Amino acid sequence: MPLFVKNPDGTRGMARRQCTGEYKIKPLKKAIRQILGYPHPTRVPRGVFVDQAIGISTDEFHRAKDSDVNYTRNIFPLLDLGLSRSDCLTLLRERGMGTVVKSSCIGCPYSGSSRLRFIRDTDPHAWTDLVEFDKAIRHGSPRANANGQPLRGQFFVHRSLQPLDQVDLDATRGTANAEEDDPDGCSPFSCRSGSPIPTA
Ligand code: SF4
Structure with a gap:
């Protein structure tokens, strides 16, 4: 997942992320294929698909996208009902x-302080x-460290x-501080980081 990196010279960077693709899209596609009875690598016949409801509101209609596979059809009930975030x-x-x-995700580093307070207080x-989790990631992956690829710097959630x-x-x-604000919410097909989503 994306994490803030404190480099050895004190500058801030961002670790490469694969979170949406690895932890959301892949498991969803796997589960859908199982539900349909065509687990990978079996081909799903044309015309066999599930409807996948995604809660994108009218404020962020630009994030609504078609599925990239024939066995899933994305539907957007909040858009159909004309509901904005404030209506919800x-x-x-x-x-x-x-x-x-x-x-x-609870530990998303794109979370603003407002959202982190909400978790802390509720x-x-x-x-x-x-x-x-934040303590555990400080020095990177134990496996990478054991393999002689130690993290140069430290990881942080905030x-x-x-x-x-x-x-x-x-x-x-x-x-209006940058630390306070939360970006758009994150769903499997509209990641809040705004970066392309690796789905391989
Ligand atoms: S909320 Fe989205 S960007 Fe943030 S960690 Fe989760 S999948 Fe990644």
């Missing part, structure tokens, strides 16, 4: 379901996991290059 939040509030943040278990449990997530509350 209103519906949730009206039904007593509180509020939500934009969808993404889901202590996930927050503990995330802090542990763009400030500080251990997550030492970041003052409240410092930017209510400001």
Whole structure:
């Protein structure tokens, strides 16, 4: 997954990512083929497909894309209903379901402080996991280290290059600071990083 790298000279970089392709698209395609009864490498006959509902709202209609395989047809119920993100939040509030943040992996480094605060304040278990994850990645992959390919620098989840449990997530509350904002949510076919999605 993408992570912030503190280089030996103190500069900040970003590690190469394959998260959406590896952890979302590949497992989804595998599961769909199994559901249809045509696991890889069996060819799925033309005309056999599933509908895959993707929750893209009218604010981000440009992210709605056709599937790249014949056995999946992407459908967009929120676009069909003409619902924006704020309409969805209103519906949730009206039904007593509180509020939500934009969808993404818990440890996504593209998360702004606002989203990290939401996890910290509403889901202590996930927050503990995330802090542990942030500590565990500091020196890169144990396998790569054992193979003589140690990370030159340190990995961090937060763009400030500080251990997550030492970041003052409240410092930017209510400001337009770059650390505060969350980008668009992330779904398998509209990754929040904006980069091309490797699907091999
Ligand atoms: S939310 Fe998207 S960009 Fe972020 S780690 Fe998950 S798959 Fe990657």
